[in-house]
Amino acid sequence: MSSDWDYEEEYAPNISRNGFTCRGDRFYVVVDGNQHEREDAQQLYKLLTYTPPPPTLTKKGTVAKRQPAPHKDHAAHFYCAQLIHYGLKPLKTREPAKKKLLAAFGTGQTLSVPASILQLEITMKEEWKKANEVADKKYREEALERDRRERAERQERDIQEKERREKHEERQKTMMKDFFGVFDAATIVDSDEDEDEPNAPRLTNAQMRKEIASLSDDQMCKLLYKLLADVPEVEDVVKNEIEKARAQARKAKAKTKAGPSQNRKALSVTQWKGSYTVYAPKLADHWGDAEGPLELEVYPSAKSSHLWATFNFGVISGVIRSSDAPPKAVGDKIHFDWRGRESGEGVMTFSDYNKGAITFLGDGKIHARMTGDLCGKFELFGKQCAVKKNTGDPVKKVSEWKHDWRGINWASYNAASQERWGKWGGERKIESPAYSDTSEENPGSDDDEENELDVWNFAM
Structure with missing residues (x-):
C-alpha cells in the first residue's frame, strides 16, 4: 500500500544475516541494543577530524559569556557499528574505534564499503521486499475475511435485535391492552414518530383545515416555530392570537373556580389521589429495569x-x-416539573428540561408525558390501584416529598459528587419554600405555611 509519500507498509519481519539486519529500506547494525545505519564516508570523516573552534570573543577581545553549544560526540556503539559497516573489526571503546576508522581513511581521505557488504545489502533488501509482498497479500486477505465476518456478525445482531424489539413491542401492546382495556394499544407510539405517507397528493383547503384540526399540541408548536422562523410577517398575527388565548384562558380559569363545565365530568380528590400502577413502554425499550409495573403516588x-x-x-x-392546580374534571391536563436521582450511583437531576404533563382520564386512569436529562422523552400510562393500602399519612408524605424536592439542588449535587470521590463535600443545602402565584386573586404559595411550621410536622 502506498501513499502520497510513497510509503510502503511493512508486514514482513526483519531479516538478519552476518551481523546485519534489514527491514524495508533500512540496512543497519545492532550494537548493545542500538540500531545504526551506515554513515556517509564524507560525514564520518568530519566527525572523526572535528576540532573545537576557539572561544567567541567580545568586541573588546575578551571571552564572551555566551558561547556556542559544545559539540556532542556520538556514543561508542555508533563508531563500533561504523567499523562493521565498512568491513573493519569492531571495537567497543569510542576513542580506539575512532582512531581505527580514521586510519582506514588513509592519506586519500576516502573510505569504501566492501563489495561483499554492498551485495549483501542488495540481496537482503530484495529478499525482504518479496517477503513483504507475500505478507502484505496475506494481511489483505485476512482483513477482507475479518470484514466479511464482522459484517455477517453485525447483520446477525441486527436481525436478533429487530426480533427482540418486535417481541418486546408486541408484549408491551398486549400488556397495555389487557391492563387498560379501553385504551388503544396504538396510543403508546409517540405522535412525533408518525411518518408521512409517501407520494401523498396535494391537499385541498378543506382537507388542510381538517388535517390542521387533527394536529397535536406538540405538532402545532413545531409548525408555529417554523412559520415564525421562515415567514416574518407571521409574528404579528401570532402575537395577537397569543393575547386572545391568554384572555380566554383567564376567563376559563375563572369559570373553573365556580365549578366544572357542564360537558365535563367532575373529578373529586378521592377519585385521583393515591397510588398508581404505571407502565412506560418507551422507557422500557432502553432500560430493562423500567419494564414495570412501575410506581406513582399522587396527593394534593x-x-x-x-x-x-x-x-x-x-x-x-x-x-x-x-405548576397547575390539581384536576377538577375528567380530561384536565396538569403540567409539572420534577427532580430525581438515577438508580445507579444516585446522581441528581433537576434541570429545566425535567418537565411533563399528566392527564386525568377518569375511572382511575392517567396518561402522562415526561422529559428529562437522564431519560429523554417518554410516555407513561397508569391505573389507580384497585385496593387502597394503608401506606401512611398523606400529609406527612407530602411534607417529606417537599423536603426531598428542596434537597435536590446544585449545592447538594456538588457535595454528593465530592463524597463519591471520598472527599467531604460540605453540608447539604435545603432550599427555602418556593414562591408561586397560584391565582390572580390569592397570590402566594401553599409552601409558605412551612415558614412557620417544621417541615416534618406539616399540617394539612
Whole structure:
C-alpha cells in the first residue's frame, strides 16, 4: 500500500544475516541494543577530524559569556557499528574505534564499503521486499475475511435485535391492552414518530383545515416555530392570537373556580389521589429495569394549589411538583416539573428540561408525558390501584416529598459528587419554600405555611 509519500507498509519481519539486519529500506547494525545505519564516508570523516573552534570573543577581545553549544560526540556503539559497516573489526571503546576508522581513511581521505557488504545489502533488501509482498497479500486477505465476518456478525445482531424489539413491542401492546382495556394499544407510539405517507397528493383547503384540526399540541408548536422562523410577517398575527388565548384562558380559569363545565365530568380528590400502577413502554425499550409495573403516588398540597407526587421508574426516581392546580374534571391536563436521582450511583437531576404533563382520564386512569436529562422523552400510562393500602399519612408524605424536592439542588449535587470521590463535600443545602402565584386573586404559595411550621410536622 502506498501513499502520497510513497510509503510502503511493512508486514514482513526483519531479516538478519552476518551481523546485519534489514527491514524495508533500512540496512543497519545492532550494537548493545542500538540500531545504526551506515554513515556517509564524507560525514564520518568530519566527525572523526572535528576540532573545537576557539572561544567567541567580545568586541573588546575578551571571552564572551555566551558561547556556542559544545559539540556532542556520538556514543561508542555508533563508531563500533561504523567499523562493521565498512568491513573493519569492531571495537567497543569510542576513542580506539575512532582512531581505527580514521586510519582506514588513509592519506586519500576516502573510505569504501566492501563489495561483499554492498551485495549483501542488495540481496537482503530484495529478499525482504518479496517477503513483504507475500505478507502484505496475506494481511489483505485476512482483513477482507475479518470484514466479511464482522459484517455477517453485525447483520446477525441486527436481525436478533429487530426480533427482540418486535417481541418486546408486541408484549408491551398486549400488556397495555389487557391492563387498560379501553385504551388503544396504538396510543403508546409517540405522535412525533408518525411518518408521512409517501407520494401523498396535494391537499385541498378543506382537507388542510381538517388535517390542521387533527394536529397535536406538540405538532402545532413545531409548525408555529417554523412559520415564525421562515415567514416574518407571521409574528404579528401570532402575537395577537397569543393575547386572545391568554384572555380566554383567564376567563376559563375563572369559570373553573365556580365549578366544572357542564360537558365535563367532575373529578373529586378521592377519585385521583393515591397510588398508581404505571407502565412506560418507551422507557422500557432502553432500560430493562423500567419494564414495570412501575410506581406513582399522587396527593394534593396543603391548600390544594399544587399536586405533589413521588415516582419510581426503575432507572429514575424522584418527586413531581405541578405548576397547575390539581384536576377538577375528567380530561384536565396538569403540567409539572420534577427532580430525581438515577438508580445507579444516585446522581441528581433537576434541570429545566425535567418537565411533563399528566392527564386525568377518569375511572382511575392517567396518561402522562415526561422529559428529562437522564431519560429523554417518554410516555407513561397508569391505573389507580384497585385496593387502597394503608401506606401512611398523606400529609406527612407530602411534607417529606417537599423536603426531598428542596434537597435536590446544585449545592447538594456538588457535595454528593465530592463524597463519591471520598472527599467531604460540605453540608447539604435545603432550599427555602418556593414562591408561586397560584391565582390572580390569592397570590402566594401553599409552601409558605412551612415558614412557620417544621417541615416534618406539616399540617394539612
